[in-house]
Amino acid sequence: MAGGLRQRLGDRVALWRAGRVRAATGFTSQPEPRSIGVYARGRQLIAGNFLFAGHLVEAKGASVWGVKAPDAAFAAEVQGFGWLDDLAAVGDAAARKRAQGWTYEWIAAHGAGRGAGWSPDVTGRRLIRWINHGVWLLQGQDRAASEAYFKAITVQVAYLARRWTRAAAGLPRFEALTGLIVAGLALEGVQGQVTPAVTALARDCLREVDSEGGIGPRNPEELLEVFTLLNWAEMALSEAGRAVPVELTGAIERIAPVLRALRHADGGLARFHGGGRGLEGRLDMALANAGVRRVLGPQELAMGFARLAAGRTTVIVDADSPAIGGHASTLAFEMTSGRRPVVVNCGSGKPFGADWELAGRATASHSVLAIEGVSSSRIGRDGGALSERAGVPVAQLLHDGAGHHFSGEHTGWSVTHGLRHARVMSLDPQGRRLTGTDTLVAETPGEQKRFRQVMANTAEGVGFAIRFHLHPDVEASIDMGGSAVSLALKSGEIWVFRHDGRTKMTLEASVHLEKGRLQPRPARQIVLSGATDTFEARIGWTLAKAQDTPLAIRDLDREDMPVPV
Numbered sequence: 050m051a052g053g054l055r056q057r058l059g060d061r062v063a064l065w066r067a068g069r070v071r072a073a074t075g076f077t078s079q080p081e082p083r084s085i086g087v088y089a090r091g092r093q094l095i096a097g098n099f100l101f102a103g104h105l106v107e108a109k110g111a112s113v114w115g116v117k118a119p120d121a122a123f124a125a126e127v128q129g130f131g132w133l134d135d136l137a138a139v140g141d142a143a144a145r146k147r148a149q150g151w152t153y154e155w156i157a158a159h160g161a162g163r164g165a166g167w168s169p170d171v172t173g174r175r176l177i178r179w180i181n182h183g184v185w186l187l188q189g190q191d192r193a194a195s196e197a198y199f200k201a202i203t204v205q206v207a208y209l210a211r212r213w214t215r216a217a218a219g220l221p222r223f224e225a226l227t228g229l230i231v232a233g234l235a236l237e238g239v240q241g242q243v244t245p246a247v248t249a250l251a252r253d254c255l256r257e258v259d260s261e262g263g264i265g266p267r268n269p270e271e272l273l274e275v276f277t278l279l280n281w282a283e284m285a286l287s288e289a290g291r292a293v294p295v296e297l298t299g300a301i302e303r304i305a306p307v308l309r310a311l312r313h314a315d316g317g318l319a320r321f322h323g324g325g326r327g328l329e330g331r332l333d334m335a336l337a338n339a340g341v342r343r344v345l346g347p348q349e350l351a352m353g354f355a356r357l358a359a360g361r362t363t364v365i366v367d368a369d370s371p372a373i374g375g376h377a378s379t380l381a382f383e384m385t386s387g388r389r390p391v392v393v394n395c396g397s398g399k400p401f402g403a404d405w406e407l408a409g410r411a412t413a414s415h416s417v418l419a420i421e422g423v424s425s426s427r428i429g430r431d432g433g434a435l436s437e438r439a440g441v442p443v444a445q446l447l448h449d450g451a452g453h454h455f456s457g458e459h460t461g462w463s464v465t466h467g468l469r470h471a472r473v474m475s476l477d478p479q480g481r482r483l484t485g486t487d488t489l490v491a492e493t494p495g496e497q498k499r500f501r502q503v504m505a506n507t508a509e510g511v512g513f514a515i516r517f518h519l520h521p522d523v524e525a526s527i528d529m530g531g532s533a534v535s536l537a538l539k540s541g542e543i544w545v546f547r548h549d550g551r552t553k554m555t556l557e558a559s560v561h562l563e564k565g566r567l568q569p570r571p572a573r574q575i576v577l578s579g580a581t582d583t584f585e586a587r588i589g590w591t592l593a594k595a596q597d598t599p600l601a602i603r604d605l606d607r608e609d610m611p612v613p614v
Contacts, residue, residue: 173228360480
């Protein structure tokens with residue numbers, strides 16, 4: 050029997066059995082909302098604008114279930130009920146009417162185990178929202194509606210109790226198990242399902258969260274999602290008077306300082322390996338709930354990332370090999386000044402289609418050196434996994450009186466070109482000057498032999514470009530007779546980029562790939578391009594603050610703050 054058919058048959062059997070379970074009779078105690086929604090998205094939902102997984106469907110007056118899903122990702126987001134958070138963020142009568150109406154439509158269509166939305170991770174996600182907003186969903190409902198709600202939620206708990214093992218390891222399984230634990234503890238009559246889920250969650254905390262608080266995909270936003278789920282599970286167990294496994298508390302204690310290190314000065318996460326900035330407020334709330342005060346030392350890497358921070362400036366560097374499904378971003382960096390991102394990576398193109406997803410994973414979409422036409426890690430023929438990944442033999446953080454310093458190198462082009470890339474970066478103690486040196490070097494005899502072979506086939510040398518992708522809000526202009534680029538931030542700050550003159554500097558078009566938007570945002574990038582025909586090519590550059598934010602301006606609004614003139 051094929052795997053897919055076996056999976057569907059197993060789901061049908063589990064749902065049939067779940068439908069025969071006696072329904073929960075109520076909540077053990079009044080649940081409190083823990084998830085955060087976005088007010089603006091809630092208002093858009095009420096207006097009939099359905100934006101999920103990068104697709105906008107406009108259907109004024111329609112139900113969320115009356116909208117034809119453009120793809121599977123759109124359908125999964127709708128079935129996961131994350132939109133309940135957004136409607137709850139609005140919280141008025143119109144929002145409650147839609148939340149209740151759409152939830153009871155789902156119960157009528159799928160509550161007995163029929164139709165779409167029955168996978169362990171999506172069911173776990175949905176259960177958490179149903180519990181978080183349970184009081185709100187039941188407000189003003191009659192007895193029959195209340196009984197239908199508790200019956201449908203019991204079916205989901207019973208289904209998850211049998212099928213959570215089918216969730217993929219990592220975030221999907223954390224979603225399934227946390228949903229089972231949160232719902233099982235919140236409902237009268239189904240607590241018996243909790244103990245096996247707690248045991249499995251403890252086991253996954255050891256298996257999926259490494260000894261340094263990182264996860265395999267090295268995606269900062271995914272780490273935040275895992276951390277949030279573990280927090281919710283820990284709070285549910287504590288509030289129910291149940292013992293919290295040491296594996297669970299240990300994972301939370303390991304992850305918290307890593308997330309702090311991956312947070313920029315503006316509060317957003319570094320955008321690497323498919324992750325975005327993170328939902329506004331979620332990181333702060335998760336860290337506050339965890340109550341873990343520890344921070345990483347100035348010389349410790351965080352999930353393979355190096356953090357340089359001084360004054361109002363943060364620099365976060367990808368200092369490790371990518372995961373199999375990651376991006377070719379080794380030694381790329383992002384820089385933020387105060388509440389303003391300055392140098393960024395293009396981001397994940399996944400919400401914009403397969404072509405954008407591939408483009409977003411390429412080295413050229415990151416703020417790092419790239420050899421022409423060849424990423425530092427290469428995607429295999431299947432278009433998904435990285436078949437060749439850059440090794441990182443050196444990655445070191447130092448801190449002294451002169452500031453914070455990072456040095457690293459990778460071997461991503463050793464086999465293809467006989468070259469490795471080394472990057473050294475220093476941030477001064479005031480956070481006003483970032484200095485960088487990028488080197489392409491044929492270091493070992495084997496690399497030098499390969500480089501000679503490459504040079505035998507070209508008269509121009511190996512072409513390369515060092516890219517510095519700028520946030521769309523940064524106004525960039527060539528300055529000082531073409532020897533510098535001035536970067537004006539909306540806060541009023543001015544930063545100036547210079548280089549050592551060994552490469553050609555241009556200001557070119559770029560894109561900013563951002564979740565929650567319909568199209569990539571236009572942006573600019575500074576490009577230092579050149580070629581090497583020797584065993585070593587060294588390029589130096591600096592990014593220095595030339596003007597501070599005026600004291601009269603409180604830089605609070607990232608989107609609309611004008612540049613003073």
